[in-house]
Amino acid sequence: MPLHFSEAELTARRDATIAELARRGLDGLLIFRQESMFYLTGYDTFGFCFFQCLYLGADGSLVLLTRAPDLRQARHTSMISDIRVWVDSADSTPEAELRTLLAEYGGEGKRLGLELDAYGLTAAVGRRLEAALAGFAELEDASDLVSRQRLVKSAAEIAYVREAARLGDLALDEAARLCRPGAFEGDILAAMQGAVFAGGGDYPGNEFIIGSGPGALLVRYFTGRRHLETGDQLTLEFAGAYRHYHACLMRTLLTGPADPRSRHMHEAAAEALDACRTALRPGRPIGEVFKAHARVLDAAGYRDHRMNACGYSLGATFAPIWMDWPMFYAGNSVEAAPGMVFFIHIILADSDNHLAMTLGETVLVTAEGNERLSTASLDLVVNS
Numbered sequence: 001m002p003l004h005f006s007e008a009e010l011t012a013r014r015d016a017t018i019a020e021l022a023r024r025g026l027d028g029l030l031i032f033r034q035e036s037m038f039y040l041t042g043y044d045t046f047g048f049c050f051f052q053c054l055y056l057g058a059d060g061s062l063v064l065l066t067r068a069p070d071l072r073q074a075r076h077t078s079m080i081s082d083i084r085v086w087v088d089s090a091d092s093t094p095e096a097e098l099r100t101l102l103a104e105y106g107g108e109g110k111r112l113g114l115e116l117d118a119y120g121l122t123a124a125v126g127r128r129l130e131a132a133l134a135g136f137a138e139l140e141d142a143s144d145l146v147s148r149q150r151l152v153k154s155a156a157e158i159a160y161v162r163e164a165a166r167l168g169d170l171a172l173d174e175a176a177r178l179c180r181p182g183a184f185e186g187d188i189l190a191a192m193q194g195a196v197f198a199g200g201g202d203y204p205g206n207e208f209i210i211g212s213g214p215g216a217l218l219v220r221y222f223t224g225r226r227h228l229e230t231g232d233q234l235t236l237e238f239a240g241a242y243r244h245y246h247a248c249l250m251r252t253l254l255t256g257p258a259d260p261r262s263r264h265m266h267e268a269a270a271e272a273l274d275a276c277r278t279a280l281r282p283g284r285p286i287g288e289v290f291k292a293h294a295r296v297l298d299a300a301g302y303r304d305h306r307m308n309a310c311g312y313s314l315g316a317t318f319a320p321i322w323m324d325w326p327m328f329y330a331g332n333s334v335e336a337a338p339g340m341v342f343f344i345h346i347i348l349a350d351s352d353n354h355l356a357m358t359l360g361e362t363v364l365v366t367a368e369g370n371e372r373l374s375t376a377s378l379d380l381v382v383n384s
Helices: 007-023 035-042 070-079 095-106 123-133 142-149 156-177 185-198 213-217 262-281 287-300
Strands: 026-030 052-058 063-067 082-086 111-114 137-143 209-212 234-242 245-255 311-313 322-329 341-350 354-367 370-372
Touching: 007 026, 007 070, 026 142, 026 354, 035 052, 035 142, 052 095, 052 245, 063 070, 063 322, 070 082, 095 123, 095 137, 123 245, 142 156, 142 262, 142 322, 156 234, 156 354, 185 234, 185 311, 213 234, 234 354, 245 262, 245 341, 262 287, 262 341, 262 354, 287 341, 341 370
Parallel strands: 026 111, 063 082, 111 137
Antiparallel strands: 026 052, 052 063, 209 234, 234 245, 245 354, 311 322, 311 341, 341 354, 354 370
């Protein structure tokens, strides 16, 4: 059984969740977020695209309802002993089967927390679930319960994040090596992702972002590949991923000669990144990180070219996105604490002049401030 955490650590996580259930007056939790399942039990799958629910009772009871393809998956990757299977058919009603299962565990008439904010619980499934449990139990949105618990990483988790950061640096090395006039974006992506896989890493929670030419100003993955040209820009946002833990990096690389305006944008981005790191301190609201980002970039003349957020938490996340809660935006009152991991990104997109510049890295909040997890240079890369 390839558990990536000790049984003692997994037990402590579930105990903490049970204590929070008691504090909120809840008798159990209906878990639909794959991140929560992985965090509490080790269960590792992409089967959450179909109906599946992990129930954790306030008494410590634990049962998984899933499909047949995930029966052995759950046995192999988790410590869950009670695994129930609903059968695929034209008239399958797994929501009704969950009600029967909950009755077996004494859930009737109880107050149950529900992870509504979950990719594994679509609006359609949510409606069927609420209909199935109507009059059976009182449901309360508890989407934040495990997510907040996951925010501060343990020593074992931080070790995985550090390995993810090492893999991210190897991917960046490949990009810097290949980013030259005539290079094919597909070859760059293959080398970057290959470095992560060769190092024992995972697929990331979402696609690597790559864009050159006009696409350099975009910060989302899009299909289609091109060859780099002389005087081109290549924007990359990517992650090393290890045991599903992510460490992200962001860069805009240039094929020379470099436009002086690009160099000025990089200088402003580097200053903003440094200001963000200075603002990210334990006990301080993380909204101050965005405030520092905006102050520097606005003063440098880039108010109209910056974003309205400058990063977010990272952890063990599953498709479709590696972003985790919370985010750096104006006024966010969540306080930073030692053990939190954040991706800080500076993004400038000047559409009028067709110029892009990005700079980003992953940091660990410490007792004194924060620590860079990447060893990569922040200097502007210009290859000819």
